[in-house]
Amino acid sequence: xxxxxxxxxxxxxxxxxxxxxxxxxxxxxxxxxxxxxxxxxxxxxxxxxxxxxxxxxxxxxxxxxxxxxxxxxxxxxxxxxxxxxxxxxxxxxxxxxxx
Numbered sequence: 449x450x451x452x453x454x455x456x457x458x459x460x461x462x463x464x465x466x467x468x469x470x471x472x473x474x475x476x477x478x479x480x481x482x483x484x485x486x487x488x489x490x491x492x493x494x495x496x497x498x499x500x501x502x503x504x505x506x507x508x509x510x511x512x513x514x515x516x517x518x519x520x521x522x523x524x525x526x527x528x529x530x531x532x533x534x535x536x537x538x539x540x541x542x543x544x545x546x547x
Contacts, residue, residue, distance in 0.1 A: 449472070449473050449474050449475060449495070449497045449498070450474065450475070450476045450477070450478065450493060450495045450496045450497065451466045451472075451474045451476070451477045451478070451496065451497070451498040451499070451500060452477070452478050452479075452480065452492055452493065452496045452498070452499045452500070453466070453477055453478070453479045453480070453500045453502070454479075454480045454482060454499065454500065454501045454502065454506055454510065454514055455480075455481070455482050455501060455502030455503070455504075455505035455506035455510075455530070456481065456482075456502045456505040456530050457481055457483075457505075459479050459502070459530075461532050462477075462500065462502070462530075462532065462535055463477040463479065465532050465535055465536065465539075466498070466500070466535075466539075469536075469539060472498065472539065474497075474498065478493060478496070480510075482505065482506045482507055482510045487510055488507070488509045488510050488513050489513065490513075491517065492514070492517045492518070492521070492523070496523060497523060497524060498523065498524045498526065499514060499518050499523055499524070499525050499526070500526045500528065500535065501514060501525065501526065501527050501528075502528065502529065502530045503527050503528065503529060504529060504530065505530055524542050526538045526539065526542060
């Protein structure tokens with residue numbers, strides 16, 4: 449299963465947390481920084497099941513696009529700060545829905 453991380457420039461710690469959380473079953477984590485305008489229209493990859501949005505690092509247009517696409521495909525959408533601790537907390541709440 450694939451995850452998508454949206455926002456921020458450096459997300460290595462976030463990626464590692466997603467991949468090493470065995471209960472999620474994520475094998476790959478893609479990253480969109482949100483700095484490029486073309487990302488506002490970019491489709492979420494087909495095999496993505498979890499989308500992590502780093503709220504304080506993303507534009508409103510990109511956020512709207514991600515929310516719309518995730519809702520139409522019934523993807524798990526996690527909003528958090530750019531913090532591994534916050535991500536762990538949010539993922540523990542939605543872990544049931546991921547499987």
